[in-house]
Amino acid sequence: MKRTFSIGGIHPQENNLSREAHIETFPVLDVAYISMAQHLGAPAEPVVQKGDKVKVGQVIGKPTGFISTFVHSSVSGTVKAVEPKGDLAGNPVMHIVIDVEGDEWCEEINRSKDIVREIPFSSEEILEKIKNAGVVGLGGAAFPTHVKLNPPKDKKAEYLIINGTECEPYITSDDRIMRERPDEIVIGAAIMMKALKVDKCYIGIEENKPEAIVSITRAASHYPDMKVVALKKKYPQGGEKQLIAALTGRKVPSLALPIEVGAVVQNVGTSLAVYEAVQKNKPLIDNVVTVTGNCVPQHRNFLVRVGTPFSKILNAIGGAPSDAAKFVSGGPMMGKAVANIEASTLKATSALLLLTEAETKRKEEGNCIRCGNCIDACPMGLEPYLLNKLSRIGGMYDELEKEKIHDCIECGCCLYSCPAHIPLLDIIRVSKAEVMNIMRNRSVKK
Amino acid sequence: MITTIIYTIVCLVVLGLLFSVVLYLVAQMFKVEEDPRVDIVESLLPGANCGGCGLAGCHAFAEDVVKASSIGSFYCPVGGDAVMEKIATALGQEAVKTEPRVAVIKCHGTFDNRAKTNCFDGYASCKVMASLYSGDTGCKYGCLGKGDCVSVCKFDAIHLDEKRGIVEVDEEKCVACGACVKVCPKSIIELRPKGPKNRRVYVSCSNKDKGAIARKACSVSCIGCGKCAKVCAFEAITIENNLAYIDASKCKLCRKCIDECPTNAIWAVNFPLKVAVTPNKVEVQNPVVKNEN
Amino acid sequence: MARLLVSGAPHLHVKENTQSLMRDVLIALAPSLLVSIYFFGFSAIKLVLVGVISCVLVEYLIQKFIMKTKVTVNDLSATVTGCLLALNLPPSSPWWLVVIGAIVAIGIVKMTFGGLGQNIFNPALVGRVFLLISFPTLMTDWTIPESWFRTDVDAFTGATPLGIAKEGLAAGLTLPEIFAANEFTFREMFFIKAGGSVGEISALALILGFVYLLIRRVIKPHIPLIIVGTIAVMTGIFNLINPEIYTGPLFNIFTGGVLLGSIFMATDYVTSPMSVKGIVIYSIGIGVITVLIRYFGAYPEGISFAILIMNTTVPLLNKYCKPWRYAKEVKNG
Known part of the structure; x- marks a missing residue:
């Protein structure tokens, strides 16, 4: 019997329509709009000015805090403007607008396709290289990778866990890189093992990707410490806490990071980016974006340069179909709805999903019939119906904290499974932010 | 038949007395001493418990007003100047005029x-x-x-x-x-x-x-x-x-x-x-x- | 381009809704209904129709004219209540009895608490118990009305097996004597039970409904299985102690609405606990109380009372029986 996590989870229809589409390199466009807020934490600070000439891979934004990282130019050309522009939610974020001229790369980047296996660097050198390459977690949250690979001194990492589950329906970008570039991913994992000084590595892949399991297993056979584990299909297996539980049986305590149980989780995409950063000196300037949806005639996986507007990606598939009502950046369960179609891709953009009104429109909210589906679905063992009820009363922050609203991972299982179509997560997400804020203020006071 | 009714009445009366004694004792035991002016101030307030003053409600407002040395820093936006003046008089202080x-x-x-x-x-x-x-x-x-x-x-x-x-x-x-x-x-x-x-x-x-x-x-x-x-x-x-x-x-x-x-x-x-x-x-x-x- | 929708994640939702769940319950009730029509003919159809129409009407009138809220009879929950109420009555019940039951069930038990999802008690069960207490003779009149298909109506006795057993015991007989005097065969009880309310004629039909609900994932199997298991274990023990006065497990499971109650009434979403821990306590409670009422109480069956008593504990169970949390302890500091 294949392993999975034990509490909650759901089985949405997989819809991996684009899984057989090879990765195509998306053409470089005339203008790139590169956001300074591509990672969790403080946005980067622009280090170029209007009129500056930049090359591919040149640093254009520098970190402004501990949890922050570099941003590099993904194109070569002239900086046209440094100004706030709307991100996908329409909120103003500092962007660097670059007029593209040719495709000139920085000299130190090794653009050959040869696979470099030797890792001649020390742990510190690796971390430095990862930081300088601006690598962030590509699983969704975009947490700066060098911070995650550098746990506090009093905590000891035991496992590196590589997340190849891709548990969200529709998305296939991780599936494709696992099938097309398994060696690089595995070397990337070996680099991260060296950086963390651990000798155990699990690569978890869900069973609906048999080709990826085969290719990664073959590539990992060079490394005796790496173990590829096929996992049963269940959402949200890609969640750090669920993946750790599925692979090691350990459970991350409330409010703690995975390092508390000795695990560091990295996405396969991150692993590839780490390989390129350390072995090829190539910063994170492009990533694979799945363009799919039931209403889309052609399902594609593009290698897109960071800073390409979504509208231009849509043009490449012949424009948005007339019945597409919602554009989602990321998967259908945790992705963000795009309100501003002129916004550009970020480092961690994994998919552009087009949904029709019939697929995605929320149904009218009914009375809670206390069926308990949300409780059965919640992978954190919470009671979403209760959190919703308490949140709607308003001001019940102590009760919400007692019900562990801060454990919510916002996976969306509750809202997905509710037969009364109550917008559970909409409400819980806001209350959770408020409760976490109160808890933070309290611990600061202490 | 009549004895049943009598027993019932006696039982209920005894029970009632017993409970009232217990209630009285408990009320005495857990009595909270409060400045009587708090009640007076609270009765002057509109009682909307809106929190517009920045406090938890009208009772909290009354408590804080009574405790404070001057009412200058307090203002009930609902009652406005009229109420604040009444409170000031009740506490023997001068009211501060505020623009509505x-x-x-x-x-x-x-x-x-x-x-x-x-x-x-x-x-x-x-x-x-x-x-x-x-x-x-x-x-x-x-x-x-x-x-x-x-x-x-x-x-x-x-x-x-x-x-x-x-x-x-x-x-x-x-x-x-x-x-x-x-x-x-x-x-x-x-x-x-x-x-x-x-x-x-x-x-x-x-x-x-x-x-x-x-x-x-x-x-x-x-x-x-x-x-x-x-x-x-x-x-x-x-x-x-x-x-x-x-x-x-x-x-x-x-x-x-x-x-x-x-x-x-x-x-x-x-x-x-x-x-x-x-x-x-x-x-x-x-x-x-x-x-x- | 169609209008651009924006919302928080997730962007997909289940197809099920309240209406489809209720429709599945109705489909699951269909076999029992067909069986009862086969045995009781027009009177069964009449009871169910009157039950459904009066329940829906009462809900509609209350929502429209008293609560002045949106009318939600479309969600079929009132239809299910009406159906269950009718299936819980003796086949010879007059139509007005059903109407009174419907008014109590929907008007008092469901709508006064605020409608769907707010009630503490199972509406259909309270309706039934209200009638049982108010009209005891009508509610225990198990005479067989005219039937369309069966001619050998004499083959049925005029009282439920549990009632016969209870009366016999009260008259000082022992169980073997009673069983000898009345031919209860398990075959009969399993397929076509002699006497009983409209819906509990055939255990097989009820189990078919149960399987359908499980396949459609409308209910979890926990509640019915634990109730039946508890009853089996408890009656088994008592039966071993003294088979002369305590009836055995099989007899108890297939009589007196245990199956109807545990599959369709105890599993009502609104009035059953939400977490698995709560469900276990709730179901064991129903089983124990049922057996206690049957052995030591005045009523021959008792599952209705048992479910209603355990309904009262549900808010408490929901409060204290939390699901298994993922994150066990809070990090210090």
Whole structure:
């Protein structure tokens, strides 16, 4: 019997329509709009000015805090403007607008396709290289990778866990890189093992990707410490806490990071980016974006340069179909709805999903019939119906904290499974932010 | 038969006595000593428990007022000066006069003025909506029209006009408790002095974008052109972040700025109508709020 | 381009809704209904129709004219209540009895608490118990009305097996004597039980419904299985102690509405606990109370009372029986 996590989870229809589409390199466009807020934490600070000439891979934004990282130019050309522009939610974020001229790369980047296996660097050198390459977690949250690979001194990492589950329906970008570039991913994992000084590595892949399991297993056979584990299909297996539980049986305590149980989780995409950063000196300037949806005639996986507007990606598939009502950046369960179609891709953009009104429109909210589906679905063992009820009363922050609203991972299982179509997560997400804020203020006071 | 009835009566009487004794003893045991003036002050308060004073409710307000040495730093926005004076007399202190205020909505982005660019499909709450994105129109700063302020208002003084997609304050009912100001995620509600004869002039826009962007998003947005500031003889108008603000303490209600504003973003309310101006629909529907333009 | 929708994640939702769940319950009730029509003919159809119509009507009138809220009879929950109420009555019940039951069930038990999802007690069961207490003779009149298909109506006895056993015991007989005097065969009880309310004629039909609900994932199997298991274990023990006065497990499971109650009434979403821990306590409670009422109480069956008593504990169970949390302890500091 294949392993999975034990509490909650759901089985949405997989819809991996684009899984057989090879990765195509998306053409470089005339203008790139590169956001300074591509990672969790403080946005980067622009280090170029209007009129500056930049090359591919040149640093254009520098970190402004501990949890922050570099941003590099993904194109070569002239900086046209440094100004706030709307991100996908329409909120103003500092962007660097670059007029593209040719495709000139920085000299130190090794653009050959040869696979470099030797890792001649020390742990510190690796971390430095990862930081300088601006690598962030590509699983969704975009947490700066060098911070995650550098746990506090009093905590000891035991496992590196590589997340190849891709548990969200529709998305296939991780599936494709696992099938097309398994060696690089595995070397990337070996680099991260060296950086963390651990000798155990699990690569978890869900069973609906048999080709990826085969290719990664073959590539990992060079490394005796790496173990590829096929996992049963269940959402949200890609969640750090669920993946750790599925692979090691350990459970991350409330409010703690995975390092508390000795695990560091990295996405396969991150692993590839780490390989390129350390072995090829190539910063994170492009990533694979799945363009799919039931209403889309052609399902594609593009290698897109960071800073390409979504509208231009849509043009490449012949424009948005007339019945597409919602554009989602990321998967259908945790992705963000795009309100501003002129916004550009970020480092961690994994998919552009087009949904029709019939697929995605929320149904009218009914009375809670206390069926308990949300409780059965919640992978954190919470009671979403209760959190919703308490949140709607308003001001019940102590009760919400007692019900562990801060454990919510916002996976969306509750809202997905509710037969009364109550917008559970909409409400819980806001209350959770408020409760976490109160808890933070309290611990600061202490 | 009769014995049954007697037994029942006796039993119930004994039980009743027993419980009353227990209740009395418990009440004595857990009695909380409280300054008697707290009760007096609380009885003077409106009892809405709105939290407009910044405290948990009327009882908390009364406790704090009694404890404090001076009532100068306390103000009940609901009761206003009348109540504060009564409290001051009850506590043997001088009341501090405060100017009556009213909530104003600094946005007039109705459906007519501000085109929708998308359709929000989640839980109808401004808080939820604002946490997800900038809003369903081109304007990132304006009213989201989901009515969080409406549900938080204890005085039924703020209403959502669903046909026009904007909230309106009923100034007769508004007590300036400030609950809506706190709850609005876009911070577009301001408590402004009511002004002489309730007449006041303000900028009904919160858009901080540059003129061209603001104008494109909404036809009645402040574009930060500065014409109003130039024409103002009292230096009451300042422009910051492409947005004009009228300082109510300096404004002499001359209304020159209104004629000057190219986008009709400045509003004057409760002035007698000028003859030449034909009242538009807005005025007919809502006699309380009148647009001079 | 169609209008652009924006909302928080997730962007997909299940197809099920309240209406489809209720429709599945109705489909699951269909076999029992067909069986009862086969045995009781027009009177069964009449009872169910009157039950459904009066329940829906009462809900509609209350929502429209008293609560002045949106009318939600479309969600079919009132239809299910009406159906269950009718299936819980003796086949010879007059139509007005059903109407009174419906008014109590929907008007008092459901709508006064605020409608769907707010009630503490199972509406259909309270309706039935109300009638049982108010009209004891009508409610225990198990005469067989005219039937369309069966001619050998004499083959059925006029009282429920549990009632016969109870009366016999009260008259000082022992169980073997009673069983000898009345031919209860398990075959009969399993397929076509002699006497009983409209819906509990055939255990097989009820189990078919149960399987359908499980396949459609409308209910979890926990509640019915634990109730039946508890009853089996408890009656087994008592039966071993003294087979002369305590009836055995099989006899108890297939009589007196245990199956109807545990499959369709105890599993009602609104009035059953939400977490698995709560469900276990709730179901064991129902089983124990049922057996206690049957052995030591005045009523021959008792599952209705047992479910209603355990309904009262549900808010408490929901409060204290939390699901298994993922994150066990809170990090210090």
